Amino acid sequence: xxxxxxxxxxxxxxxxxxxxxxxxxxxxxxxxxxxxxxxxxxxxxxxxxxxxxxxxxxxxxxxxxxxxxxxxxxxxxxxxxxxxxxxxxxxxxxxxxxxxxxxxxxxxxxxxxxxxxxxxxxxxxxxxxxxxxxxxxxxxxxxxxxxxxxxxxxxxxxxxxxxxxxxxxxxxxxxxxxxxxxxxxxxxxxxxxxxxxxxxxxxxxxxxxxxxxxxxxxxxxxxxxxxxxxxxxxxxxxxxxxxxxxxxxxxxxxxxxxxxxxxxxxxxxxxxxxxxxxxxxxxxxxx
Amino acid sequence: xxxxxxxxxxxxxxxxxxxxxxxxxxxxxxxxxxxxxxxxxxxxxxxxxxxxxxxxxxxxxxxxxxxxxxxxxxxxxxxxxxxxxxxxxxxxxxxxxxxxxxxxxxxxxxxxxxxxxxxxxxxxxxxxxxxxxxxxxxxxxxxxxxxxxxxxxxxxxxxxxxxxxxxxxxxxxxxxxxxxxxxxxxxxxxxxxxxxxxxxxxxxxxxxxxxxxxxxxxxxxxxxxxxxxxxxxxxxxxxxxxxxxxxxxxxxxxxxxxxxxxxxxxxxxxxxxxxxxxxxxxxxxxx
Numbered sequence: 001x002x003x004x005x006x007x008x009x010x011x012x013x014x015x016x017x018x019x020x021x022x023x024x025x026x027x028x029x030x031x032x033x034x035x036x037x038x039x040x041x042x043x044x045x046x047x048x049x050x051x052x053x054x055x056x057x058x059x060x061x062x063x064x065x066x067x068x069x070x071x072x073x074x075x076x077x078x079x080x081x082x083x084x085x086x087x088x089x090x091x092x093x094x095x096x097x098x099x100x101x102x103x104x105x106x107x108x109x110x111x112x113x114x115x116x117x118x119x120x121x122x123x124x125x126x127x128x129x130x131x132x133x134x135x136x137x138x139x140x141x142x143x144x145x146x147x148x149x150x151x152x153x154x155x156x157x158x159x160x161x162x163x164x165x166x167x168x169x170x171x172x173x174x175x176x177x178x179x180x181x182x183x184x185x186x187x188x189x190x191x192x193x194x195x196x197x198x199x200x201x202x203x204x205x206x207x208x209x210x211x212x213x214x215x216x217x218x219x220x221x222x223x224x225x226x227x228x229x230x231x232x233x234x235x236x237x238x239x240x241x242x243x244x245x246x247x248x249x250x251x252x253x254x255x256x257x258x259x260x261x262x263x264x265x266x267x268x269x270x271x272x273x274x275x276x277x278x279x280x281x282x283x284x285x286x287x
Numbered sequence: 288x289x290x291x292x293x294x295x296x297x298x299x300x301x302x303x304x305x306x307x308x309x310x311x312x313x314x315x316x317x318x319x320x321x322x323x324x325x326x327x328x329x330x331x332x333x334x335x336x337x338x339x340x341x342x343x344x345x346x347x348x349x350x351x352x353x354x355x356x357x358x359x360x361x362x363x364x365x366x367x368x369x370x371x372x373x374x375x376x377x378x379x380x381x382x383x384x385x386x387x388x389x390x391x392x393x394x395x396x397x398x399x400x401x402x403x404x405x406x407x408x409x410x411x412x413x414x415x416x417x418x419x420x421x422x423x424x425x426x427x428x429x430x431x432x433x434x435x436x437x438x439x440x441x442x443x444x445x446x447x448x449x450x451x452x453x454x455x456x457x458x459x460x461x462x463x464x465x466x467x468x469x470x471x472x473x474x475x476x477x478x479x480x481x482x483x484x485x486x487x488x489x490x491x492x493x494x495x496x497x498x499x500x501x502x503x504x505x506x507x508x509x510x511x512x513x514x515x516x517x518x519x520x521x522x523x524x525x526x527x528x529x530x531x532x533x534x535x536x537x538x539x540x541x542x543x544x545x546x547x548x549x550x551x552x553x554x555x556x557x558x559x560x561x562x563x564x565x566x567x568x569x570x571x572x573x574x
Contacts, residue, residue, distance in 0.1 A: 074553075122502045142500065177493035184487055185500045189508045191544055192479055197563040199533075199540040200471055206464035211570065213429065213472045215409045217511040219572030221476045224504040226567040229560035236548045236556065246486075247545050251538075253486040257478055258534050261523045266361075269523065273516035276484040280513040283498065285506030 003161055008033040008055065008064040010079055012045040014124055015096045016070025017133030021050040022166035025135045029162075035061040045130035062086035066158070069095040072234040077106040084110055092155045094119050098182060099239040100146045100175035113150030117159040118175060120144045120182070121168055128228050136167070143168035146175040183242035188250060190232050191243070193225035290448055295320040295342070295351040297366055299332040301411055302383045303357025304420030308337040309453035312422045316449075322348040332417035349373035353445065356382040359521040364393040371397060379442045381406050385469060386525040387433045387462035400437030404446040405462060407431045407469070408455055415515050423454070430455035433462040470529035475537060477519050478530070480512035 009020045012034040023029045034051035035058075036042050042054045055061045062083035069076045076095050087093075093111045096119060097103050104118040121143040125132075143163040147156045163170050173181075203210045236243055260268045296307045299321040310316045321338035322345075323329050329341045342348045349370035356363045363382050374380075380398045383406060384390055391405040408430040412419075430450040434443045450457050460468075490497045523530055547555045 122500065125503065141502075173493065173495070177495065180492040181495060181497050181500050184490070184497050185505050186502065188486075189483060189505050191548070192483060192541070193508055193567075194560050194563045195537060195540045195544050196476060196479060197567045198544075198559060199475075199537045201563065201566040203471070205467040206460065208460070208464065208468060210468050210471050211566070213409065213468050214570055214572075215428075215473065216412065216572070218472050218476050219570060220507045220510045221480055222567055222570075223507045223572070225563050227504075227564065229557055229564050233553055233556040233560055237551045237553060240548050240551065244545070244549060247541075249490075250482060250486045251541070253482045254479070254534075254538070257482050257485075258531070261478070261527050262531060264524045264527065266520055266524060269520040270516055272485060273481050273520055276481040276488065276512050277514065277516050279488040279498070280480075280484045280509055283501055283506060283509075285501075285503070285510070 002030040003028045003158065003165070004065045005030045006033065006064045007031070007066045007068065008035055008061045009051065009068045009070055010035045010061060010083075011069065011071035012036050012042060012050060012130050012133075013070060014128050014132045014137070015121065016068065017045050017048075017050040017130040018123075018135060018137035019068060019070065019096065019121070019166065020045070021048075021133060022135040022138060023162060024049075024052070026165045028165045029066075033061060033064060041130050045133070048130060048133065050130055050133055058082050059086040062091070063088075064091060066092045066094065066162070069093070069097070072231050073097040073099050073103055073238045074234040076103055077110055080107055080110045091115065092117065092158055094159050096121055098186065098235045100178045102238050104146055104148065104175045108148070108150060113148065114152040115155045117151060117155050118146040119159055119163065120146070120178065121163065122186075125227075128231075138163070139167035141168055143170050144178050145170060145172045146178050147172060148175070179239050179242045180245075183239055183246040184249075187235055187239055187243045188246040190224050190227065191236060191247065192250070193222045194232070197222050197225045289317040290315045290445065290452070291352045292317045293320065293351045294318070294353045294355065295322055295348045296338065296355045296357055297322045297348065297370075298356065298358035299323050299329060299337060299417050299420075300357060301415050301419045301424070302408065303355065304332050304335075304337040304417040305410075305422060305424035306355060306357065306383065306408070306453065307332070308335075308420060309422040309425060310449060311336075311339070313452045315452045316353075320348060320351060328417050332420070335417060335420065337417055337420055345369050346373040349378070350375075351378060353379045353381065353449070356380070356384070359518050360384040360386050360390055360525045361521040363390055364397055367394055367397045378402065379404065379445055381446050383408055385473065385522045387431075387465045389525050391433055391435065391462045395435065395437065400435065401439035402442045404438060404442050405433040406446055406450065407433070407465065408450065409473075412514075415518075425450070426454035428455055430457050431465050432457060432459045433465050434459060435462070466526050466529045467532075470526055470533040471536075474522055474526055474530045475533040477511050477514065478523060478534065479537070480509045481519070484509050484512045
């Protein structure tokens, strides 16, 4: 018997679509409904077996035991408010957004705090849409849950069981700790990659387009800058406070490196670059 | 009949070792001698068939038709000066360094301008040493040659033939154009990756190590920060003028992005991030 009779996934893109298919494959949910704004993407999701049914009506979407918001973060609360009037009192609301503090606060107000459980699976990539969804996307990946003192224990247990059931390593922390960590390890690198591409785009020297000379190192370093702008604009704006702190920390280090380079300080650079290289090698993740 | 009777590769690491093996495999060189400071690495190079002989004596190393300097850029001119007294007048000197203007100028003074040909194969990776060398490293990759008005046409033709013979796409430009391009497309991204790792290394929040949460995007973005510090310290210092300009350009763009984020300017961010994402997607290079 499935854990959940009916789930609606709002936003059947890379994350939402992968989760929909993964819970179906694992037999965790009896029926998965897909809701979204783009008919073509929903059709792909249905053809690929990510969802059982396409629903276009908000009342039908909201008639579920669990609703998963898998849309850009600034759209989550808007959509929650539209679903609320049609949902049951018992319907659990969760999401997959990369920012938590502001969003969880908004969702708790709209939905009621007890049955609102923030979640963030740390998975994904620069691909997007139902066409890129794959049921093993969360295998072995972290999924961070951010319950608050107001969360219902059963709702939390249900959301945890769903993520564990699709292979994720579930961990709980406060929304604020989540945002501080992700600002640094994810949001900052995205901003830097977008900035690097923007700084070079269209630039030429001696009649040669600089980006024609991009090698594998540059392509690796900027791969995340191919991620959808609408998703990352929302993340950056919603987590602007923690991201601003992270940017400040990064700029201090960059200024330090720029000074060492300008001064031709071989010993200082050996120390700083060598320590960073050691740390990076320790993280692994070779191609 | 080989193009070159005897070649010495000084520095049998990833680039030097791969080139040594590639010219041997292509039958371009009769005998390849390997010279270096680390006996263990030379032994690996010999065992792996990258070189025919290990030479430890400077006179033996310099007794060659072509000498390839494949050592950190600040070591190149030092080594050239040590070899010069033993070399023939006709010996062609070339290198594989990532910085050209300052180095080519130094090498021309030490070696004589006619038979000094700067070269930079755009290949490599964060791996290093003879153990990582592979003869197909240059297949389809660019190799930039930076002859000057003083270069001998035959010496240039020989170096070009060697690189074309190992599969590289050879292109000529001035040392200054090379340094302006590489500062932006290679040296700047390395500095940013090292700075990003340094900014996060050892940092914790709410008792959690931030780098424990690094996902595939972070690992891609910082892969080049695992590159050997001694090589990149030399590159950064030697190309400090062009790199300083590139850092200034990058910081302007980062400041612009930071302002848009701080202001919550959705439309401005859509425009900037969207344009960068389009450019990055156009570069391809998916995993």
